[in-house]
Amino acid sequence: MPLVGGRSALVLFVTAAVLVATSAPAWSAAHNITAILSGHRDLTEFSRELTATGLADDINGRNTITVLAVDDAHMAPLKARGLPRGTLRHVLSLHVLVDYYDDAKLHGLPGGSADVSTLFQASGDAPGSAGMVEIADRRGGRVAFAPQDAGAARGTAVFYVKAVHQAPYNISVLQVSGVMSSPAAEAPSSSSPDPSRLDFSDVMSKNGCGRFAGLIAATAGASAAFDKHTRDGFTFFCPADKAVEAFEPTFEKLRADARLAVVLYHGALGHYSTQALRAGHDDLATLASDDAGTTVGFAVHSAGGKVTLVSATHNAARVTRTLADADPVAVYMIDAVLVPFSLTANASSPPDLGPSESDGRSGRKDGGDGRKTSGSAPGWPRRGWVASALVFTTLLTAFASG
Numbered sequence: 569m570p571l572v573g574g575r576s577a578l579v580l581f582v583t584a585a586v587l588v589a590t591s592a593p594a595w596s597a598a599h600n601i602t603a604i605l606s607g608h609r610d611l612t613e614f615s616r617e618l619t620a621t622g623l624a625d626d627i628n629g630r631n632t633i634t635v636l637a638v639d640d641a642h643m644a645p646l647k648a649r650g651l652p653r654g655t656l657r658h659v660l661s662l663h664v665l666v667d668y669y670d671d672a673k674l675h676g677l678p679g680g681s682a683d684v685s686t687l688f689q690a691s692g693d694a695p696g697s698a699g700m701v702e703i704a705d706r707r708g709g710r711v712a713f714a715p716q717d718a719g720a721a722r723g724t725a726v727f728y729v730k731a732v733h734q735a736p737y738n739i740s741v742l743q744v745s746g747v748m749s750s751p752a753a754e755a756p757s758s759s760s761p762d763p764s765r766l767d768f769s770d771v772m773s774k775n776g777c778g779r780f781a782g783l784i785a786a787t788a789g790a791s792a793a794f795d796k797h798t799r800d801g802f803t804f805f806c807p808a809d810k811a812v813e814a815f816e817p818t819f820e821k822l823r824a825d826a827r828l829a830v831v832l833y834h835g836a837l838g839h840y841s842t843q844a845l846r847a848g849h850d851d852l853a854t855l856a857s858d859d860a861g862t863t864v865g866f867a868v869h870s871a872g873g874k875v876t877l878v879s880a881t882h883n884a885a886r887v888t889r890t891l892a893d894a895d896p897v898a899v900y901m902i903d904a905v906l907v908p909f910s911l912t913a914n915a916s917s918p919p920d921l922g923p924s925e926s927d928g929r930s931g932r933k934d935g936g937d938g939r940k941t942s943g944s945a946p947g948w949p950r951r952g953w954v955a956s957a958l959v960f961t962t963l964l965t966a967f968a969s970g
């Protein structure tokens with residue numbers, strides 16, 4: 569179901585893009601920022617947000633423009649903050665300079681610096697000189713971008729990483745090291761957040777699960793799927809930052825639907841208190857589903873007050889801390905990323921088993937006691953193949969050593 573949700577979100581997104589395309593005013597749009605960024609996988613989130621905030625249209629409608637793009641890893645903290653759309657638009661519009669700067673121009677600034685106007689200033693929402701960005705060619709050839717703010721307050725500066733796209737003097741896309749922000753850009757805008765919503769991503773970010781909160785934010789369809797269920801009772805198991813860090817290289821190689829399934833696998837339907845978890849011997853239903861659309865759960869094992877979760881593919885994670893337990897939502901920290909399916913079969917690039925299956929700490933195998941949970945067995949043809957390969961290898965090893 570959540571996968572279907574993800575797909576329909578994609579369909580909606582595409583439909584929206586088509587609607588935008590057909591209803592767009594007849595600019596002589598010389599460029600299409602979405603198309604330019606589509607060739608850069610690590611800029612996907614940035615591109616998505618440009619579209620979501622309507623900035624992509626503004627960019628396409630202008631000439632002589634420079635877009636400061638931020639990669640997915642550095643967009644994650646921004647996304648995790650869950651800023652209202654209006655505020656997000658202000659912050660991102662600071663990243664669109666209304667002048668053309670490419671690599672050569674950055675390193676040949678007269679006097680070594682320049683003040684450039686941005687789309688934030690052009691929006692009319694920026695007070696005073698807020699909305700201007702100072703470009704400075706610093707010692708050692710490092711180029712910094714710093715938003716000017718009202719008064720002495722300066723926003724956070726970021727650095728030039730590389731040129732992504734240059735079409736003189738129409739549009740230049742430069743990658744920068746992070747998101748620039750400033751108090752003026754983040755000043756409350758008209759739209760306000762939903763106060764009734766538990767900020768699970770805030771709870772995670774403040775308690776050592778910030779990386780996982782980032783994964784939720786960076787994975788299309790994940791936040792929305794969780795949001796839909798948090799009111800009716802929900803339990804999050806967030807892997808600690810270290811575990812997520814070790815898993816990230818593997819995660820990046822997964823297909824988009826598999827990435828979504830991994831993230832959704834860490835949320836169980838229903839509110840489980842610590843006591844309920846310790847009572848154990850329950851299979852928890854999660855929001856993740858397999859290719860056939862069947863929900864995949866995991867098993868809870870409890871012994872001596874210690875709770876272990878065992879995935880459908882027998883990788884295990886220990887519950888290490890309670891981060892929040894306020895009916896209807898509980899958030900627990902776990903010490904490994906849980907994976908609901910075979911990682912090798914789902915890699916979009918050459919297989920790399922990664923830490924969750926090879927590293928002893930984050931991928932402890934359960935001694936065969938990991939119970940199968942509903943829907944984990946049927947309809948997974950490639951998993952069967954992998955299993956046969958494993959059996960074959962085991963037999964070979966047994967034969968060789970015997």
Ligand SMILES: *[C@@H]1O[C@H](CO)[C@@H](O)[C@H](O)[C@H]1NC(C)=O
Pocket residue numbers: 585586588589592597600601602603606628
């Ligand atoms: C821009 O490119 C994207 C992706 O290639 C496409 O979906 C969209 O329709 C294009 N928009 C315009 C205005 O041409």
Ligand SMILES: *[C@@H]1O[C@H](CO)[C@@H](O)[C@H](O)[C@H]1NC(C)=O
Pocket residue numbers: 596598735736737738
């Ligand atoms: C810049 O835009 C103009 C007019 O829109 C176009 O004729 C020209 O080819 C563009 N230049 C580049 C490098 O794309």
Ligand SMILES: *[C@@H]1O[C@H](CO)[C@@H](O)[C@H](O)[C@H]1NC(C)=O
Pocket residue numbers: 825826827829857858859860909910911913914948949950951
């Ligand atoms: C690949 O991932 C999907 C989830 O997106 C899962 O349903 C499927 O079973 C996985 N394939 C294998 C062979 O494990």
